Amino acid sequence: DTEVTQTPKHLVMGMTNKKSLKCEQHMGHRAMYWYKQKAKKPPELMFVYSYEKLSINESVPSRFSPECPNSSLLNLHLHALQPEDSALYLCASSQQQGFTEAFFGQGTRLTVV
Amino acid sequence: AQSVSQHNHHVILSEAASLELGCNYSYGGTVNLFWYVQYPGQHLQLLLKYFSGDPLVKGIKGFEAEFIKSKFSFNLRKPSVQWSDTAEYFCAVNAPSGGYQKVTFGTGTKLQVIP
Numbered sequence: 001d002t003e004v005t006q007t008p009k010h011l012v013m014g015m016t017n018k019k020s021l022k023c024e025q026h027m028g029h030r031a032m033y034w035y036k037q038k039a040k041k042p043p044e045l046m047f048v049y050s051y052e053k054l055s056i057n058e059s060v061p062s063r064f065s066p067e068c069p070n071s072s073l074l075n076l077h078l079h080a081l082q083p084e085d086s087a088l089y090l091c092a093s094s095q096q097q098g099f100t101e102a103f104f105g106q107g108t109r110l111t112v113v
Numbered sequence: 114a115q116s117v118s119q120h121n122h123h124v125i126l127s128e129a130a131s132l133e134l135g136c137n138y139s140y141g142g143t144v145n146l147f148w149y150v151q152y153p154g155q156h157l158q159l160l161l162k163y164f165s166g167d168p169l170v171k172g173i174k175g176f177e178a179e180f181i182k183s184k185f186s187f188n189l190r191k192p193s194v195q196w197s198d199t200a201e202y203f204c205a206v207n208a209p210s211g212g213y214q215k216v217t218f219g220t221g222t223k224l225q226v227i228p
Contacts, residue, residue, distance in 0.1 A: 004156075042203055042218035043157070056213060090157070098145075098207060098214035104157040 006091050006105035014113055015081060021108045023074040023091030031055075031097040032074040034066060035090040037107070043090055049074060050097040081112045115140045117206050119219035126194050127227050134189040134222050136204030145207035146187040147216075148178055152200045160202075163187065174198070199226045 004025045013019050023032065031050050035043035048056035049068040063085075065077040074091055088109050092102040116139045126132060138144065148160040161172025168180040178189045187204060204219040 040221075042220050044218075045215065056215070092157075101147075101159055101162060102216070103159075104149075106156045 004091055004093055004103050004105035006089075006108050008108060009106065010109045010111075012111045012113060013078065013081065015083070017081075018077070018079045020078065021076040021089055021091075021110075023076075023093075023105055024072055025093040025103070026072055027093065027103065028071075029093035029095050029103075030071060031094045032068065033092040033094075033102065034074070034076050035092065037088040037090055039087075047076075048097055055097055078110075081110075083112050086111045115206065115208050115210050115215070115217050117204055117217050117219040119202075119204055119222050121222045122220070123223045123225070125225045125227065128196055129193050132189070132191040132194045132198070132224070134202055134204075134224070136187045136189065136219055138185050138187070138204075138206040138208070138217075140206065140208040141185075142208065146178075146180060147205040147207070148172065148176070148187075148189050149203045149205060149218075150200045151203065151221075157203070160189070194224070194226050196226045196228050198224060200224060 007022045033048050034046040037043045045058050046060045047066045052068045063080050067075040088107040090107045091105040094100050094102040118137045120135050146163040149157045150160050151157050160176050161170050163170045163180045171177045176191050180187050201221045201223050203221045205216050207216045
């Protein structure tokens with residue numbers, strides 16, 4: 001199984017809503033990543049978890065809150081988002097931090113209204 | 114800060130034409146290099162990677178890339194493209210940044226192959 005599964009595939013939320021994005025992998029990878037990709041732009045790193053501990057936070061606003069409940073799961077909790085946060089949110093995993101080879105999920109297309 | 118440049122933003126080729134997509138990076142030390150492809154409506158997939166050794170690396174689907182350290186380049190090539198190669202291609206570089214290893218993506222090149 002070389003898949004990274006993200007749910008939901010699409011999400012529309014209001015600026016006062018609280019929602020969560022979920023990511024799951026069963027490859028035994030110990031590093032998991034959240035990226036944000038705006039239209040016609042490259043993926044931008046948001047967070048890195050290594051061995052279930054937050055390793056990197058790329059100065060992401062606190063309205064985005066990551067969580068890694070176990071080695072297979074990665075969540076991104078969303079609260080009080082702004083319309084400019086609308087984007088494709090990608091989850092990725094790799095054996096170790098440092099991107100030995102990363103596997104990406106399909107992404108969650110988020111629209112904030 | 115580390116930067117990755119892909120100068121070709123949109124490339125249009127006819128089937129069977131040869132392809133070369135440029136990628137340049139700024140970090141002067143040891144790097145790991147990647148090319149990812151994103152087919153329409155699909156997720157990012159690894160095409161090939163360079164960590165060390167032979168600077169000419171071969172990837173999936175007939176793609177190859179050459180690492181030229183003196184030019185800080187990692188260009189992607191394919192001798193003969195197919196319509197199914199229509200996709201967006203991202204170069205990515207893993208290098209130290211602020212005390213940790215960070216991967217930075219280039220801005221991407223959209224390849225359109227005309228039958």
